[in-house]
Structure formats: C-alpha cells, structure tokens
Amino acid sequence: MYSSEEYKEIEKKIFAGERLSREDGIKLFACKDIAWLGNMADYVRQQKCGDIVYYNVNCHVNLTNICTSKCKFCAFGRDKDDKGAYAMDVEDALALVRDASKDPNLAGLHVVSGLHSDWSFEDYLQRLQALHDEFPNLYLKGFTGVEITHFAKISGLSVEQVLRKLQQAGLQAIAGGGAEILSDRVRNELCPNKATAAQWLEVSRTAHKLGIKTNASMLYGHIETLEERVDHLLTLRDLQDETGGIQTFICFPFLPKHTELGKTVQQTSMWDDLRTIAISRLMLDNITNIKAYWVMLTVPVAQIALGFGANDIDGTIHKETILHDAGASSPTALSEDNIIKIIREAGRIPAACDCNFNILRTFAD
Amino acid sequence: MIKELILQAREKANAGLRLNLQEALALYEDNDLLFLADCARRMKEKKSGRQVFYNVNKHINLTNICTSGCPLCAFQKKEGEPGGFVLEETDIAKILEEAKVTRNLGEIHIVSALHPDKPFEYYLNVVKQVRQALPQVDIKAFTPVEIVHFSQMTGKSIKEVLEILQKAGLSSLPGGGAEILSDRVREIICPKKATTVQWIETIKTAHKLGIRTNCTMMYGHIETIEERLQHLFTLRDIQDETGGFQAFVSFPFHPANTGLDYLKRVGSWEDMKMMALSRLILDNVDHIKAFWIMLTMPIAQLALGFGADDLDGTIGEEKIIHAAGANTGRGITRSKLRQLITEAGFEPVERDTFYHPVETGEEAVK
Ligand code: SF4
Ligand code: SF4
Numbered sequence: 001m002y003s004s005e006e007y008k009e010i011e012k013k014i015f016a017g018e019r020l021s022r023e024d025g026i027k028l029f030a031c032k033d034i035a036w037l038g039n040m041a042d043y044v045r046q047q048k049c050g051d052i053v054y055y056n057v058n059c060h061v062n063l064t065n066i067c068t069s070k071c072k073f074c075a076f077g078r079d080k081d082d083k084g085a086y087a088m089d090v091e092d093a094l095a096l097v098r099d100a101s102k103d104p105n106l107a108g109l110h111v112v113s114g115l116h117s118d119w120s121f122e123d124y125l126q127r128l129q130a131l132h133d134e135f136p137n138l139y140l141k142g143f144t145g146v147e148i149t150h151f152a153k154i155s156g157l158s159v160e161q162v163l164r165k166l167q168q169a170g171l172q173a174i175a176g177g178g179a180e181i182l183s184d185r186v187r188n189e190l191c192p193n194k195a196t197a198a199q200w201l202e203v204s205r206t207a208h209k210l211g212i213k214t215n216a217s218m219l220y221g222h223i224e225t226l227e228e229r230v231d232h233l234l235t236l237r238d239l240q241d242e243t244g245g246i247q248t249f250i251c252f253p254f255l256p257k258h259t260e261l262g263k264t265v266q267q268t269s270m271w272d273d274l275r276t277i278a279i280s281r282l283m284l285d286n287i288t289n290i291k292a293y294w295v296m297l298t299v300p301v302a303q304i305a306l307g308f309g310a311n312d313i314d315g316t317i318h319k320e321t322i323l324h325d326a327g328a329s330s331p332t333a334l335s336e337d338n339i340i341k342i343i344r345e346a347g348r349i350p351a352a353c354d355c356n357f358n359i360l361r362t363f364a365d
Numbered sequence: 366m367i368k369e370l371i372l373q374a375r376e377k378a379n380a381g382l383r384l385n386l387q388e389a390l391a392l393y394e395d396n397d398l399l400f401l402a403d404c405a406r407r408m409k410e411k412k413s414g415r416q417v418f419y420n421v422n423k424h425i426n427l428t429n430i431c432t433s434g435c436p437l438c439a440f441q442k443k444e445g446e447p448g449g450f451v452l453e454e455t456d457i458a459k460i461l462e463e464a465k466v467t468r469n470l471g472e473i474h475i476v477s478a479l480h481p482d483k484p485f486e487y488y489l490n491v492v493k494q495v496r497q498a499l500p501q502v503d504i505k506a507f508t509p510v511e512i513v514h515f516s517q518m519t520g521k522s523i524k525e526v527l528e529i530l531q532k533a534g535l536s537s538l539p540g541g542g543a544e545i546l547s548d549r550v551r552e553i554i555c556p557k558k559a560t561t562v563q564w565i566e567t568i569k570t571a572h573k574l575g576i577r578t579n580c581t582m583m584y585g586h587i588e589t590i591e592e593r594l595q596h597l598f599t600l601r602d603i604q605d606e607t608g609g610f611q612a613f614v615s616f617p618f619h620p621a622n623t624g625l626d627y628l629k630r631v632g633s634w635e636d637m638k639m640m641a642l643s644r645l646i647l648d649n650v651d652h653i654k655a656f657w658i659m660l661t662m663p664i665a666q667l668a669l670g671f672g673a674d675d676l677d678g679t680i681g682e683e684k685i686i687h688a689a690g691a692n693t694g695r696g697i698t699r700s701k702l703r704q705l706i707t708e709a710g711f712e713p714v715e716r717d718t719f720y721h722p723v724e725t726g727e728e729a730v731k
Binding site for chain 1: 396398399400402403405406434439492632633634635636661663664668670671705708709710715
C-alpha cells in the first residue's frame with residue numbers, strides 16, 4: 001500500500017500478522033520513510049489494542065538517590081556525601097505520598113530508587129510496607145530488576161525469596177527500568193556494577209512465575225549499535241514467548257546532559273525516537289502495550305508517538321526526579337486534563353488505568 | 366461526517382488529486398495522521414524530490430512599537446513602554462557589518478511593528494541602506510500589513526508603495542500577517558490591521574509587479590476548523606491566479622504574553638496534521654516551510670516527514686516569536702541544519718531567496 005519496493009516483503013508480513021525476523025528489524029532501522037513506518041506500527045496497534053490510550057495518575061517515589069552502582073548514563077545516582085544526596089526515611093516517604101494523595105484521582109505509586117550503600121533489604125521493605133499500610137488502596141508498582149538483584153545480593157536471599165517478600169509487603173507489579181540494553185558488551189562499558197543481562201532477565205522470569213507482572217524497557221541512543229537495539233527487542237520477545245508476563249514496553253531515549261557521556265554523545269532526535277517506538281511495536285508482536293513515556297520524550301513527541309504504535313502515555317506523575325536530574329526539559333507533572341486533551345487531539349480514547357492495565361475511568365465521547 | 370465523503374477524500378489525497386473544502390474537512394475529521402503524512406510526503410517528492418532547502422539569512426526587526434494593538438501579538442509595545450525599541454541608521458549599520466562577514470548570507474529578512482511616528486521614508490531608507498551594504502543579498506521585507514500601513518500613511522496606492530520599494534532594492538515579501546483570512550476572525554484577533562481584502566490586494570499587486578512572496582497562516586486560536594481550511598483554499602485561489610507564492614509557512618499560535626493567553630497552544634499532533642494537510646491542499650505552491658523557530662527544531666525535523674521541504678535559515682536573531690514565549694534557540698549553524706536534514710533521510714540544499722541552489726563547499730553529512 002505505501003511502501004517502496006524494498007519494503008514490500010516486510011509490509012506483506014505485517015499485514016499477514018507474521019513475525020518479523022532479526023534481518024527485518026535491522027532493515028526497518030535503515031528505513032527512511034517515517035510515514036510508512038508509522039503507518040505500519042499504527043496498523044498493528046489498531047489491530048491489537050484499538051483506540052484506547054492508557055494513562056495513570058500516579059506518584060513517583062524515589063526513596064534515595066544514593067547509589068553504589070555509578071552507571072555512566074545516570075545523572076540521578078550520587079555518593080552519600082555528594083551535594084544533593086538524599087535518603088527518605090519512612091516518614092519522608094509517607095509525607096510525600098500524603099501530599100500527592102490530596103489528588104482524589106491518585107491511583108498508585110511508582111517506587112524506584114538508588115542502590116544505597118548502607119541500606120539493607122529490610123530498609124527498603126520497611127518503607128514499602130509502611131506505604132502499603134497507610135495507603136492500601138493505592139496500587140504499588142516498583143523496584144527494577146536491578147534493585148531486586150541488588151536486594152538478593154545484600155540479603156543472601158534468592159531472587160524468588162526477595163520477590164515473595166516484596167509481594168507480601170504489597171508490591172503488585174515490577175517496574176521496567178534497568179534493562180538498558182541487554183548486551184554484555186554495552187553493560188560492561190556503561191554499567192558494570194549492576195545486574196547483568198542474565199540477572200535482569202532472571203528477575204523478570206521469576207516474577208512472572210510468581211504471577212507478578214513486569215514492565216520492560218530499553219535505554220537507547222548512547223553507545224549501542226542499531227543491531228544491538230534489535231537484539232534487545234528480540235531478547236524481550238523471547239522472554240515474553242516463554243512467560244507472557246510483560247505488560248508494557250517503554251523506550252527511554254538517553255538524555256546525555258549531566259551524565260558522564262554528555263560530552264561525547266548527542267541526544268537522540270525526534271526522528272530517532274519515533275522510529276524506535278514504531279519498530280518496537282512491530283518487533284514486539286507479543287507485548288500488548290507500548291508506552292510513550294512523555295517525561296523523557298517530551299509531550300510533543302509522546303503525542304505524535306500515539307500515531308507510531310504507542311497506546312500508553314504514562315501518568316500524571318507527581319514530582320519526577322530521576323530524569324529531570326538528567327536534564328529532561330518536560331514539566332515535572334502533567335494535569336489529568338492535559339493528558340486527556342493530548343490523547344483526544346490524537347483522536348483516541350483516554351482511559352485511566354492501574355498498574356496492571358485495569359481501566360478505572362474512560363472518557364469515551 | 367459521512368463515510369463516503371471520507372473515503373472519497375482519502376482516495377483523492379492518496380492519488381494526489383486536487384481537494385475541495387468538504388474533502389479537506391473530511392480528512393481533518395478522519396484524523397489519520399500517518400495516512401496524511403504519507404500522501405503529503407509523496408506530493409512533496411513530486412515537487413522537490415528528496416531535497417530539503419535551507420538558507421543563511423538574518424532577521425532584522427526594526428521596531429516593536431506598534432499602533433495596531435492586535436490581541437494576538439506578544440511582540441508589540443506601546444510608545445514609552447519599557448522594552449520598546451527602534452533601530453536607527455547606526456544600529457542597522459552595525460548589524461550590516463556583521464552580516465557582511467557571514468559566509469554565504471543569502472537574505473536579509475525585515476519585519477517590524479507599525480510605528481506611530483516613523484514615516485515611510487524611514488523604512489525606505491533601511492532598504493536603501495541594506496541594498497548598498499549588501500548588493501548581492503536578497504531583501505525580503507515588509508508584510509502586506511506593513512505595506513498597507515505605508516500606503517495609508519503616505520496616501521500613495523499600494524502599487525506605488527511597492528514600486529518605490531522595489532526600485533530601492535526590495536526583492537520579495539515575507540507574506541506574514543495573513544493570520545486567518547476571515548473578517549470574523551480578524552475582528553477578534555487583529556481588528557486594526559490590514560483586512561482580508563487589503564492583504565489579498567497587496568499580495569496580488571506584488572505578484573503582478575514580479576515581486577514574489579510567501580504566504581502564511583497562524584492557526585490554533587479562535588478560528589474554526591472550517592475557517593482554517595478555508596484560509597488555505599483562499600491562498601490556493603490566489604496562487605491559481607498569480608503563481609507568485611514561493612512557499613507556505615504556518616505558525617501555531619503561542620498564547621503566552623498575548624491578549625488571548627487564556628487559550629492553550631495546540632499539540633504537536635495538530636501541528637503535523639496541519640503541515641500535511643497544507644501540503645495536500647496547496648497543490649500549486651512549490652514549497653512548504655517548517656519554521657523551526659516557531660515549531661522547535663525537533664518538530665521541524667519531523668515535519669520533513671509530513672510534507673515540508675524547507676527548514677528556513679540559520680537565523681541570527683529573532684525577536685518577534687521569542688517575545689511570544691517560543692523556547693527555541695536563537696540561531697543554528699549550517700552544519701547542524703545539514704545534519705538534521707540528512708538524518709531524516711533527505712538531501713540538504715542551501716538555497717537563495719528564490720530557491721536556487723547555492724554552492725556551500727560542504728558535503729552532506731553522512
Ligand atoms: S542507573 Fe540506577 S543503578 Fe545505575 S547509578 Fe543510576 S540509580 Fe544507580
Ligand atoms: S501583529 Fe504586527 S501589527 Fe499587530 S500588534 Fe503585533 S506588531 Fe503590530
């Protein structure tokens with residue numbers, strides 16, 4: 001229908017619902033026709049998820065920015081005595097959420113944090129438990145594969161035991177961060193001190209076995225090759241074939257400002273961001289939801305991404321810190337009205353959901 | 366909207382056929398952004414292949430002191446209000462000194478407010494001064510709104526005003542101030558400046574004198590969608606008659622600091638949709654410009670996939686739009702522009718005002 005001859009084969013496969021190969025993925029990254037890519041991804045999105053666009057009204061709780069891992073792409077983590085280092089005690093965390101819960105529509109919490117040099121697993125667990133005790137009606141999503149691997153290491157427990165304890169303390173879904181690029185080459189260079197590719201995957205796999213859904217993500221636009229992006233997507237696709245436990249996939253463009261890589265790496269363009277979302281939608285044929293995370297993409301890109309295969313725009317986040325430390329220029333929170341307007345302008349139906357994509361409210365008209 | 370109409374409109378858009386207002390409205394309602402992008406891209410390729418143009422230009426705003434008081438405007442100051450400025454001959458001489466050493470400078474772009482006291486001679490002398498300092502550079506100056514103002518001030522006809530400016534060295538008109546060519550809309554957003562009829566008359570007169578112009582649209586304020594699309598058809602009709610438009614430029618309305626600041630800036634979705642729809646409706650206009658200063662560079666780059674084929678220039682200093690709260694950078698280098706175009710899969714071409722390619726001595730960045 002739209003494409004040049006070169007892409008006819010891939011187009012046929014997409015319309016037939018056939019799985020794309022690694023070669024197809026690499027070819028898609030060479031495609032210069034952004035409208036065609038968008039159309040293909042939009043077609044698949046339409047088939048799979050219809051016109052509903054999910055968002056959530058949530059509050060991000062970043063318990064501490066003190067982190068032993070020193071990942072090169074991170075502008076959030078600090079040493080204990082660095083300027084701006086903080087660590088919330090139980091009361092601090094509760095105070096933050098009490099403030100956020102003045103919004104009657106607040107549905108849940110997103111809890112991700114640094115790997116604090118002195119905290120034990122109990123310290124994290126205790127804070128989670130306290131949040132759950134005081135706010136039993138807020139859903140709890142949190143802790144990335146990286147944090148959970150770290151908890152297992154410092155507690156001597158197995159990943160499965162750690163997950164069970166978190167689950168008992170109220171955790172309902174695992175955050176998708178920390179996947180970065182699941183390649184040992186990239187990780188050795190950028191984040192050698194945190195969970196390896198295999199460990200990250202193991203956490204997801206174990207969580208799925210316990211019935212805990214997870215998100216998955218990709219941090220792109222740093223030192224990875226386009227082939228490595230494709231391989232990353234295929235790794236997630238394989239995992240999903242095996243377990244089916246990934247709920248949503250999130251693309252994070254790397255924001256170089258304020259990180260160690262800032263001098264050598266240029267920020268990705270809107271062009272790259274949109275094709276990466278479209279290609280993710282096309283390659284990840286077994287993951288239902290693709291999130292356009294506005295905090296990182298900026299609102300304009302996230303809105304257009306709804307035409308490039310995304311069906312989730314994330315939340316009206318209450319105070320986001322991690323990415324703003326990295327120089328994200330988007331506002332720190334978006335009102336629900338604004339999110340609804342953004343989704344409607346794109347001709348789609350806004351639906352507020354919880355961390356497991358249960359719809360809480362829709363605005364159909 | 367009836368289904369058949371949408372289908373018919375899609376078929377015509379897909380085939381690159383001329384649309385009518387009803388069909389354009391149907392495509393707007395249909396809201397299939399990537400379909401529009403695809404059709405627009407093909408129409409762009411018919412006109413300019415894989416080329417994307419930019420030029421090296423310099424913007425000069427002579428004054429921001431204005432008698433017109435348009436509610437849509439964040440640039441204007443009243444006389445005596447802090448922040449008001451008027452450039453005098455020596456100020457302009459300084460700017461021109463800088464311009465002389467700008468490599469490959471192709472165009473000086475002059476637009477200003479309607480100053481209460483400055484006579485037509487003031488503006489005329491600026492043109493002469495620029496022409497003398499930079500004999501090879503194209504002078505793109507004065508919107509129809511300003512030309513009408515000159516005509517009213519001097520009692521001369523629009524044609525006479527244009528002829529005098531042309532003789533002094535004016536090469537083309539920027540085509541701003543069109544906003545939405547509807548009396549209802551203008552009554553609300555800019556009641557005191559050139560009317561629809563005057564804007565059109567000025568443009569047609571310029572075209573008849575061999576002065577090429579751009580045409581523009583400012584959307585996303587109080588206009589209805591029908592008024593917005595009708596505006597594009599008005600421009601298309603003029604172009605059928607005169608053929609004098611070189612490029613179309615659209616501006617999303619930035620409400621901050623204007624008399625309409627209760628409005629919200631439309632989203633990027635709307636920007637891209639209008640980009641593609643204008644490419645499709647204005648089938649007789651060669652170039653569609655993504656004015657990055659207004660859109661921000663990321664969106665302007667994206668617009669290349671939605672039918673735009675011109676990224677405007679490596680602008681030195683721009684005051685009007687920044688007064689309205691655009692948070693874009695104030696200038697961009699040639700190599701950065703070329704890189705953005707290449708990244709989007711197009712071939713960068715440095716051009717003069719009339720879209721002739723000029724030698725840059727630079728390879729497209731791979
Ligand atoms: S990315 Fe996470 S693990 Fe790495 S330094 Fe930053 S906070 Fe620590
Ligand atoms: S838009 Fe132009 S004419 Fe109207 S107030 Fe502003 S500067 Fe004056």
